[in-house]
Amino acid sequence: MSPSERAAQLFAEAHDRAPDAVFSAPGRVNLIGEHTDYNDGFVLPFALPHRVAVAIGHREDRVLAATTLGDDGQLHTADEAAIEELAPGSHTGWAAFPAGVAWALREAGYPVAGADLTIVGEVPTGAGLSSSHALQCAIALALLDRAGFPQDSPEAPSLARVARLVQISENDFVGAPTGLLDQTASLRCVEAHVLFHDVRSGESEQVPFDPRGAGLELLAIDTRAKHSHSESGYGDRRKGCERAAELLSVKALRDVSVDELPAALDALPEELRPLVRHAVTENDRVLRTVELLRADRYAEVGPLLDASHTSLRDDYRVSCAELDLAAASAKSAGALGARMIGGGFGGSAIALINTADRDAVEQAVLRAFAEQNLAEPRIFTAVPSAGAGRDR
Numbered sequence: 463m464s465p466s467e468r469a470a471q472l473f474a475e476a477h478d479r480a481p482d483a484v485f486s487a488p489g490r491v492n493l494i495g496e497h498t499d500y501n502d503g504f505v506l507p508f509a510l511p512h513r514v515a516v517a518i519g520h521r522e523d524r525v526l527a528a529t530t531l532g533d534d535g536q537l538h539t540a541d542e543a544a545i546e547e548l549a550p551g552s553h554t555g556w557a558a559f560p561a562g563v564a565w566a567l568r569e570a571g572y573p574v575a576g577a578d579l580t581i582v583g584e585v586p587t588g589a590g591l592s593s594s595h596a597l598q599c600a601i602a603l604a605l606l607d608r609a610g611f612p613q614d615s616p617e618a619p620s621l622a623r624v625a626r627l628v629q630i631s632e633n634d635f636v637g638a639p640t641g642l643l644d645q646t647a648s649l650r651c652v653e654a655h656v657l658f659h660d661v662r663s664g665e666s667e668q669v670p671f672d673p674r675g676a677g678l679e680l681l682a683i684d685t686r687a688k689h690s691h692s693e694s695g696y697g698d699r700r701k702g703c704e705r706a707a708e709l710l711s712v713k714a715l716r717d718v719s720v721d722e723l724p725a726a727l728d729a730l731p732e733e734l735r736p737l738v739r740h741a742v743t744e745n746d747r748v749l750r751t752v753e754l755l756r757a758d759r760y761a762e763v764g765p766l767l768d769a770s771h772t773s774l775r776d777d778y779r780v781s782c783a784e785l786d787l788a789a790a791s792a793k794s795a796g797a798l799g800a801r802m803i804g805g806g807f808g809g810s811a812i813a814l815i816n817t818a819d820r821d822a823v824e825q826a827v828l829r830a831f832a833e834q835n836l837a838e839p840r841i842f843t844a845v846p847s848a849g850a851g852r853d854r
């Protein structure tokens with residue numbers, strides 16, 4: 463049963479009526495372009511087939527009541543929230559996601575109505591695959607729809623605007639200083655493509671992405687090392703980049719080219735140099751990856767993934783032992799390239815492999831984790847899938 467069907471079923475059981483609508487949104491993999499989004503740079507994500515579904519039904523009392531099916535198979539109910547009383551700090555834990563989105567929409571002037579929400583997700587949580595953004599994007603579309611702004615109406619906010627509202631919810635209500643990558647991916651990706659997105663201009667291009675057609679696969683390796691964006695590691699790096707941009711008198715690190723990098727590094731204090739080196743070279747790697755994909759030279763993307771991992775590990779310092787092990791063990795069994803994805807400090811890695819090497823790579827990764835007495839990673843082929851939308 464799909465998450466949408468399950469959400470509709472659980473909603474009906476809980477409320478004795480069918481939901482008014484069901485929306486869902488996917489998790490994401492970012493092929494390359496990590497920690498570039500808040501530097502006004504480029505990203506290249508695609509949507510996963512794994513989705514979070516939200517069944518919604520109207521309530522007359524302007525109260526938001528959310529229930530989620532937890533990883534433990536149990537239903538968890540958030541404290542009911544009067545929409546007028548929502549304020550940063552009023553909700554914590556997973557309940558902050560629905561409450562934060564309702565708050566951000568209300569603050570932006572949308573007449574958010576009271577609603578019962580039943581949430582069912584299949585995006586692994588804490589795995590760096592953007593389950594929380596999938597949840598927030600599905601809720602945003604559901605609440606906007608019920609507020610009289612369905613996506614197919616001329617009055618509906620653009621998906622770029624919805625992404626920004628979800629970012630406001632995440633930054634100012636949930637308290638995680640994340641950029642625009644994940645919401646944009648969840649809302650705007652389409653099947654069989656990567657989304658080449660310029661965060662500064664908001665312009666996007668859907669670039670066909672069919673590794674299978676090239677005899678390749680992109681494996682996702684969820685290391686099960688849990689990560690969180692609200693902890694200081696992410697925010698500290700972001701602040702470091704902003705400080706460096708200020709010292710270099712540019713709006714954002716996006717404005718520094720690879721040619722200008724040596725001079726920029728010379729002008730900066732020692733501690734900021736690795737951050738800048740990562741942000742500038744990673745942005746360039748996105749552009750080079752897009753060129754290769756456009757030319758169907760998929761296998762040549764491998765070394766760029768490796769370089770991205772090295773840069774994230776050594777310069778940006780957001781990797782961890784499990785992510786390094788995932789990348790190294792995949793490579794040792796023949797992966798063409800491998801890297802950590804997402805914010806880091808845990809979560810998932812990806813490996814670009816020849817389809818013929820699938821078993822060998824999977825076994826090598828599982829063996830490496832077992833040898834180190836680490837939890838068994840969850841490994842699956844990441845297939846570029848559809849973005850968020852209404853399912854029923």
Ligand code: GAF
Nearest residue numbers: 496497640641642643804805
């Ligand atoms: C997390 C954040 F949510 C994104 O905005 C992005 O910065 C990413 O880490 C790193 O590229 O997923």
